[in-house]
Amino acid sequence: MAQPRQKSSKSLKNKRRANWKLKPLQLAICPQCKHPKMSHRVCPNCGHYAGRTAVSVE
Numbered sequence: 001m002a003q004p005r006q007k008s009s010k011s012l013k014n015k016r017r018a019n020w021k022l023k024p025l026q027l028a029i030c031p032q033c034k035h036p037k038m039s040h041r042v043c044p045n046c047g048h049y050a051g052r053t054a055v056s057v058e
């Protein structure tokens, strides 16, 4: 199996391993009920999507 030619420095290794955290959720505001929702998803509060009610929420 191919092996790395050079040993990666502690600095490079630590910088690589520092990049694992998830980014905070990007929430959009529902135009119908102004509730924060995930973009490109049906609103969990009112079931509204793409200018119409896609699913009924009781």
Ligand SMILES: [Zn+2]
Pocket (backbone or CB within 6 Å): 030, 031, 032, 033, 034, 035, 043, 044, 045, 046, 047, 048
């Ligand atoms: Zn909504």
